[in-house]
Amino acid sequence: MSLVSDPKGYWADLTRPEQGVLAFVLGFALLLLLGLLTGGIGPSYFLFLVGLAGMYSLLSFGLNVQWGYSGLINFSVAAFFGIGAYGTALASASSSPLAGGIPPVVGLFVALVLAGVLALLIGIPTLRLRADYLAIASIGLAEVVRIIILNEGWLTNGSAGVRGIPGFFEGWPVLETFPETMPGVIITALPGPTIVLGTNFWQALLNVALVLTLVGICYLVLRRVHRSPWGRVLRTIRSDEDAARALGKNTYSYKMQAFVLGSLIMALAGVFYAHLNLYVGPGDLNPITTFYVWVAVILGGSGSNRGALFGGFVIVAIQQGTRFLNEFGWIPVDVAPLRLLLIGVIIVLLMRFRPQGVLPPQRELIWRGVVDDAPSQPERGVRGSKAGESDD
Amino acid sequence: MTEPQPDSESESAGDPTSAATAGAATQTASPASPRSGADRSKEDVVLEAHDLVKAFGALVATDHASFQVERGTITGLIGPNGAGKSTLFNLVSGFYEPDSGHVEVNGTDVTDLEPYEIADHGLIRTFQTPRKLEGMTVREAMLVGPQRQPGESFVKLFTAPDEVREHEARNLADVERILGEFEIDHLATQPATKISGGQMKLVELARAMLAEPDILLLDEPAAGVNPTLRKKLAEQIRRLHDQGTTFLLIEHDMEFVMSLADPVIVLDRGSVLMEGTPDEVQTDDRVIDAYLGG
Numbered sequence: 001m002s003l004v005s006d007p008k009g010y011w012a013d014l015t016r017p018e019q020g021v022l023a024f025v026l027g028f029a030l031l032l033l034l035g036l037l038t039g040g041i042g043p044s045y046f047l048f049l050v051g052l053a054g055m056y057s058l059l060s061f062g063l064n065v066q067w068g069y070s071g072l073i074n075f076s077v078a079a080f081f082g083i084g085a086y087g088t089a090l091a092s093a094s095s096s097p098l099a100g101g102i103p104p105v106v107g108l109f110v111a112l113v114l115a116g117v118l119a120l121l122i123g124i125p126t127l128r129l130r131a132d133y134l135a136i137a138s139i140g141l142a143e144v145v146r147i148i149i150l151n152e153g154w155l156t157n158g159s160a161g162v163r164g165i166p167g168f169f170e171g172w173p174v175l176e177t178f179p180e181t182m183p184g185v186i187i188t189a190l191p192g193p194t195i196v197l198g199t200n201f202w203q204a205l206l207n208v209a210l211v212l213t214l215v216g217i218c219y220l221v222l223r224r225v226h227r228s229p230w231g232r233v234l235r236t237i238r239s240d241e242d243a244a245r246a247l248g249k250n251t252y253s254y255k256m257q258a259f260v261l262g263s264l265i266m267a268l269a270g271v272f273y274a275h276l277n278l279y280v281g282p283g284d285l286n287p288i289t290t291f292y293v294w295v296a297v298i299l300g301g302s303g304s305n306r307g308a309l310f311g312g313f314v315i316v317a318i319q320q321g322t323r324f325l326n327e328f329g330w331i332p333v334d335v336a337p338l339r340l341l342l343i344g345v346i347i348v349l350l351m352r353f354r355p356q357g358v359l360p361p362q363r364e365l366i367w368r369g370v371v372d373d374a375p376s377q378p379e380r381g382v383r384g385s386k387a388g389e390s391d392d
Numbered sequence: 393m394t395e396p397q398p399d400s401e402s403e404s405a406g407d408p409t410s411a412a413t414a415g416a417a418t419q420t421a422s423p424a425s426p427r428s429g430a431d432r433s434k435e436d437v438v439l440e441a442h443d444l445v446k447a448f449g450a451l452v453a454t455d456h457a458s459f460q461v462e463r464g465t466i467t468g469l470i471g472p473n474g475a476g477k478s479t480l481f482n483l484v485s486g487f488y489e490p491d492s493g494h495v496e497v498n499g500t501d502v503t504d505l506e507p508y509e510i511a512d513h514g515l516i517r518t519f520q521t522p523r524k525l526e527g528m529t530v531r532e533a534m535l536v537g538p539q540r541q542p543g544e545s546f547v548k549l550f551t552a553p554d555e556v557r558e559h560e561a562r563n564l565a566d567v568e569r570i571l572g573e574f575e576i577d578h579l580a581t582q583p584a585t586k587i588s589g590g591q592m593k594l595v596e597l598a599r600a601m602l603a604e605p606d607i608l609l610l611d612e613p614a615a616g617v618n619p620t621l622r623k624k625l626a627e628q629i630r631r632l633h634d635q636g637t638t639f640l641l642i643e644h645d646m647e648f649v650m651s652l653a654d655p656v657i658v659l660d661r662g663s664v665l666m667e668g669t670p671d672e673v674q675t676d677d678r679v680i681d682a683y684l685g686g
Binding site (some may be wrong): 217224228235238242244245246251261360369 | 507523559561603
């Protein structure tokens with residue numbers, strides 16, 4: 001089953017959607033590599049995009065816990081993202097009207113605590129009610145948070161935003177000075193322009209390493225909880241909350257746990273963003289972010305961690321990829337502004353032809369190692385896929 | 393307070409082991425005051441509803457309803473449309489809060505508790521129209537049944553994964569066993585959305601059994617189920633009853649309920665009209681009147 005020792009067997013064990021996504025990802029990666037080698041994409045810019053994609057994946061993970069697992073409709077993704085970003089920014093930035101100069105690691109905890117408290121505050125009154133109440137309350141919440149940040153200058157610098165945010169690794173032993181100490185590398189191996197890897201590159205690489213670590217940790221945690229009895233209760237709540245209550249599950253508590261967990265992951269994305277961009281402003285809380293994240297989750301397949309990861313990357317590919325399309329002379333119109341239209345078209349096509357998303361959960365979600373002993377009936381798995389054994 | 397209270401004739405049902413006979417004796421002994429309301433002198437009571445009242449605006453759906461369910465019985469709950477059977481179920485299982493009155497499960501007052509807390513006291517219920525559990529196989533859906541799973545605690549998933557695995561393996565074995573007993577083990581890895589409505593009812597019953605209830609409330613288990621599966625469902629209920637599970641079931645299908653339940657409680661306009669054996673109920677004039685809208 002290992003990719004390295006038996007690639008053929010690995011491929012054969014995948015379901016059709018998995019094969020499709022894998023082929024697409026490999027093809028796209030190859031295209032990017034080509035772009036990098038020919039100088040079409042600058043390496044530092046490319047790494048910035050990977051960081052952005054990681055950030056969107058984190059946001060999608062968060063929303064997936066809320067919507068994908070538990071069916072909670074949260075339209076305040078941008079607010080939790082913003083709370084995360086502002087939390088760490090106000091703690092660590094030099095221009096912070098409050099504290100400033102606190103190490104970013106502490107800022108991370110400040111951000112998580114703020115997001116957790118906000119999630120509890122919005123969850124307490126709404127999670128006992130039907131799903132639509134949370135949806136409405138969350139729309140309101142998102143605007144309230146954004147407008148407070150915009151108007152309360154003494155607290156947040158208002159529309160000027162917070163500048164002078166240090167990199168995440170400031171104050172760390174080796175990593176703080178890593179970009180400066182690394183030598184500049186010049187690559188001229190291939191025909192085409194020479195590629196110079198300087199301080200910016202190493203800085204971006206460090207950020208990518210950070211976001212990949214965060215994404216990796218979140219993914220591993222989420223994979224475990226998704227396959228657990230805990231995740232199963234959430235999925236039951238999503239389909240039929242009354243059935244879960246009748247079977248002795250405290251659904252309010254489960255929904256609260258899912259809501260807080262999701263919000264914390266969103267805040268984590270915000271923390272990363274603040275230290276990536278080194279500036280946060282009220283504009284970062286625009287509802288459009290929420291919309292993009294919803295698209296990522298629905299596109300990837302609600303309830304699927306891998307789907308959320310995939311969705312996050314696709315969103316950034318669409319957002320940023322459309323910039324490059326203008327370089328093709330034969331396209332008669334300016335493509336970049338058509339971004340939203342393109343996303344809309346994708347969503348319409350998806351809903352029409354594949355409403356469950358590109359990569360919905362492919363296998364049974366039973367605790368690892370338990371189901372392998374049970375007789376598996378491969379011909380009858382979920383959605384025509386394989387029973388037992390698996391990820392996600 | 394439209395019905396005479398059952399306390400008035402409680403002395404007549406002195407021998408709880410033969411409540412039905414005692415009831416019949418009362419009827420023959422004093423035809424002027426026929427037995428009314430529920431028999432509330434049972435000995436080993438699992439579930440007791442006392443004077444429950446629930447009004448929705450001007451509509452009094454449950455009007456001072458009182459009854460008892462004795463351990464080890466299959467108690468039927470029947471009544472014409474709009475008699476308040478489902479409301480009563482919702483009151484008893486904690487889904488509605490009664491305006492007054494109280495409910496006891498195994499002698500504990502559970503009136504103001506949440507459904508999950510009531511389940512913890514041993515009362516589990518099913519629904520008339522089970523919703524499909526999207527994206528789950530039948531056995532996954534079944535795994536939601538068992539109570540007190542360590543894996544349902546978020547923290548334990550990381551601090552005690554071995555304990556979680558152990559319980560999950562045991563629960564999965566229980567699931568496979570129960571599916572076998574219900575003769576639906578071939579459905580185990582089918583998507584829960586792909587099985588028929590009747591099979592879904594069987595799965596729901598099987599899942600409820602995994603919670604090891606002291607009393608199981610079934611809301612119209614036979615509704616929308618084809619005759620073959622209906623027979624199978626009745627067999628299963630009888631089998632579980634023989635193994636010691638107590639049932640309270642709402643049912644519209646008279647043949648189904650009369651062949652299974654004893655005693656049968658008749659509900660009319662929100663309160664208990666009478667209680668008796670299937671034979672007594674079927675021949676009672678008031679019951680016939682209630683059903684014919686008299």
